[in-house]
Amino acid sequence: MRETIHLNFDWYFTQKFKEEHLRDFKNLIGFIKVDIPHTDLRLPFNYLPEKFNEVISTYKKTLFIKEEWQNKNLNLIFEGVGHAADVYLDDKFIFRNEGGYNRFRIDITDYVSFGKEHILTVVVDNHENKNIPPFGHRVDYLGYGGIYREVYLDVLEVEHILGAYLSNPDIDTNLINFKVESTTIKGEYRIEVLYKGASLYEGWFPLTDFVSEFWVDLPEKMLWDIDNPNLYDIRIGLHVDSKLKDEIEVRFGFRSVKFRKDGFYLNGKKLKLRGLNRHQSYPYVGYAMPKSAQMKDADILKYDLSLNIARTSHYPQSKHFLNRCDEIGLLVFEEIPGWQHIGGQEFKENTLKNVEAMIKRDFNHPSIIIWGVRINESLDDHDLYVKTNELARKLDPTRPTGGVRYLHNSEFLEDVYTFNDFIHSGENQALSDPDFVKKGVPYLVTEYNGHMYPTKKYDTERIRVEHALRHYRVINAASMSDRISGTIGWCMSDYNTHDDFGSGDNICYHGVLDMFRLPKYASFIYSAQQKDKPVLEVLSTLNVGDYPMSLQTEIQIATNLDYIKFYKDEYCIGTFYPEKDSKLPSPLVTINDFIGDLLIENEGLSRKDAEKVKRIFRLIPKYTTGLPLRYKIMMFLIMKKYRIKMSDAVNLYYKYNNPSPNYRFEGYLDGKLVKTVVKEYVKKTKYHIEADSRELEIDTTYDVTKIVVSKHDQNGNILPYAFDAFTVKVAGGLEVIGPKTLALSAGETAFWVKTTGVSDAGSVSVSFDEEELTIDFKIKRR
Structure with a gap:
């Protein structure tokens, strides 16, 4: 039977590879102990010298091969190493992998001695090799190095399962098509289908070849969709001569996907796609x-930003x-590694390998609805892209292909x-006409905004608001076009990049979140599209001094x-509703009146004249x-009509246009008050600390959690220009990822802590000049 040995703890690492690491392979002098996932270089947050992260490093691990594993097949699996890996067992070279995003498997059976200890050495080269996508030219993201995904050893019988690929070609049936690959042509497969732990089906099927195809017809089925992501657990057991030799478990979801000229259909129902691109990088x-x-x-992406699709830009991402x-029902556009550049023959061969590796690894994910088989934003290459599409369709005839350009x-x-x-630049159209781009074909927008309007979390308010409005204009325009299947914006979070991109500090500030996954105003445009919890985000501090000439004419x-x-000084200015000409679930609400009926009630103006005066007041600044x-x-005619002196007119202007110390926004749903936001002068401030989770679990590797530190006013509003410094201390079984001296950025910042395995409890304290905040954690082992 299959046994999986996880190999993520107790590695040894040195940042600089030397030839003696191979000759004197047992010598660990100069190495430090690390756990996997691991980066080959701890990077600064920003201002990374170019080529700074390109190193060749060495990883070592002791591997004891049990005597009882004789007559077994031993497969060593790496989920991801950036970006070229040479693997040695003791002093013998056994394998080379090129590609930082693909899983690779090494059969080490013939290289080991049973009952003995071996030294596994992995030489990791993170240089931007021109033959390895995405490298060879300019790339707008960093290709980080290290053994950054998990490692494990599969101990298998000689007769074992190599892979299983399940599909439902016709959603109107309850049929599951199985294609199971094995190392033998003899025996039977036992199939058991479970739903929420209950067994629904059991059947036996004879092997017909090294790849056996058969069908299972369930008595009933539940569809997988974004609201109800029903998953089936399917056990596939390989029996030879009535003995169980191997068993794997595959998760499966019944769903159909179709892109048409009039949009995207999930399970035959039209769905407007709304998403963001994700880089898998962290500070x-x-x-x-x-x-x-x-x-x-x-x-x-799903719950905070209320999206229904993510694009794995620009490479396959973590399992x-x-x-x-x-x-959770989040759709995925997965694509091969690459960024604009197509290299030579070896590069192209690696591209084809990447297509195969991506589809074989991720075939059984119902969330994946389209394969990206073209180098992102590359020029046309007929011969290459005929091959990538043919290969994808051969490996998976059930999903469509796309090619981002x-x-x-x-x-x-x-x-x-x-x-x-990227047509939208603020005042012009939000999206191109699909039929002007490519007439009469299924059409999906895969990036927008991004570099067209980079925005930092600490930029002035009007920049942050415009950033949000640009995202809103695009998804609003898409909501009103049946020709556009959906939009996937650039991008989820800020990310590190090369010198020739970003803001001069090696960060692209293109995200609706910052690098710590903390929100900018633009993120609220997306989060408001949900119905699960009330959202009321005022995209302003109501401090007019943040605007040129103190002119703030509206609030979003x-x-x-x-x-x-909307209340000002306890007076209800008015009731404001979402935009009417939008098909979004939750259009913006715009408040452009700060006076309401006060001119009528207090000054005796007619409604018509009051509206004229308010218009004039808005123009005076x-x-x-x-x-x-x-x-x-x-104005002259109104002053004459109401016998208002010039001095009185000036006083009238200041009476109704002085900033108020008190604004209140009340949000109503079905006639009931469900959320209130108060904006007033800062009277008190308070620091706050919060963790994603207070319980961490050490399982096949270490665990992490993010801790957010922020500064609020008396009403819970984050103070956007607070940059207070603090220090971090940890105790127990935790350590900080990154520096221990930090500062708030636009009122908040974050950091991650990881488990060390030395204790089943831990604490984190952050210390400001006159205050310390502490949060406690439980740590369990699985």
């Missing part, structure tokens, strides 16, 4: 984050991320025209509530004494 450690962090990103997408009327070899649309509110009542003539005449 300080690059790609090296374990299961819980990968799963958390999926949760953020834990994809597993979580299956579990920025080209109009590009050669269309895929099933869906996937297009990066991202909300999923029915209407907003812009034009000062140089009002356009028509408005001067309008």
